[in-house]
Amino acid sequence: MTVTPAEAPGAYLDHAATTPMSSAALEAFVAEAGRTGNASSLHSAGRAARRTVEESRETVAAALGARPSEVIFTGGGTEADNLAVKGIFWGRRTQNPQRTRVLVSAVEHHAVLDPAFWLAGHAGAEITLLPVDGEGRVDLDALRAELAAHADEVALVSVMWANNEVGTVQPVRDVARIAHKHGVPVHTDAVQAVGQVEVDFAASGVDALTVTGHKLGGPVGVGALLARRDLPLEAVSHGGGQERGVRSGTLDVAAIRAFAVALREAVASREERAAVLSTLRDELVAGVRRVVPDAVLRGPDPAAGGPSDPPARLPANAHFTFPGAEGDSLLYLLDSAGVQASTGSACQAGVPQPSHVLLAMGVSETDARGALRFSLGATSTRDDVDRLLAALPVVADRARAAGLVAARPGGVA
Incomplete structure (x- = not known):
């Protein structure tokens, strides 16, 4: 069966908010949605679902320059950003209670800003907003100054790969290089960047990266956090212990497969x-x-x-x-x-x-x-x-x- 995405009426110029599912992703979603099986079950249907999830994990990793074990599936970009900001903060603070500072750019999406300020209100975090220039580009000298003054107290740095409003591409590799000189991990929200500019997790040097499906031709409600295996990362949700124990919940196999198909297609083209x-x-x-x-x-x-x-x-x-x-x-x-x-x-x-x-x-x-x-x-x-x-x-x-x-x-x- 061939599935054709429905086109929005008129001139649709809001693809940064959400973009139509590609035909290949939609077909993959429909095909998988017709099958039964929980990827955590041990019977044959469950094993088939698990195989689909792991093949999709390999696809996502290959498209973004990561190892399959670094791919954690989530319910979208907001959940992945929350897991990164809160999870790294708690993981680093567990190792060293002195690490309570979070450095984020002043132009981050609210999916990063709001968890950061929630930590300030509920978990004793101290938030520093890194300034940007008139084009929305983060001030690297300000980052250097903050780390020079407070490196022993910094839990993480989060700077988006590309801005969702004005489209500015950030110097993410420079951010990672500067932060790593002080032993500080870096998270980047790459939701807008993937499929538009080159995004390579390993080459970028960042420690965690957010991507979501519905910005690049996949379904709404699925995404991933790419996180290095040695990154201190505490769970935000608890339950069945899926996804390296940091993101519990039954996996949406159909959405994950469609996400992987869309991501591979977007990166290839x-x-x-x-x-x-x-x-x-x-x-x-x-x-x-x-x-x-x-x-x-x-x-x-x-x-x-x-x-x-x-x-x-x-x-x-x-x-x-x-x-x-x-x-x-x-x-x-x-x-x-x-x-x-x-x-x-x-x-x-x-x-x-x-x-x-x-x-x-x-x-x-x-x-x-x-x-x-x-x-x-x-x-x-x-x-x-x-x-x-x-x-x-x-x-x-x-x-x-x-x-x-x-x-x-x-x-x-």
């Missing part, structure tokens, strides 16, 4: 797909600048650097702020025009908040509120970009007008 997406992204950036001249590109300029330089920005990411407009207004107006994008900011307790990423980059709160992220994927076409560019001028004008009304005393947007 990475160079070709990145070339296509970066060309389309450049057309989108140039078009937005043309139709809304005062829109400000945030993150590294795609045109900067030479052809042999490593990418400073994800090939599928374009992030703009629109002066005088609220991101939510832009989002809803574009959606009504058949274009789906993202503000890239959090909404807490029903009140829109400016992006912590943009604020850390030095963008003012006013400007940060007018943010939109456009992210491309395997199904993106030039027609999607054209539809955005046709709708955007009117949308930007209307959003600015709504902002002016709301800014007046007693005004209602």
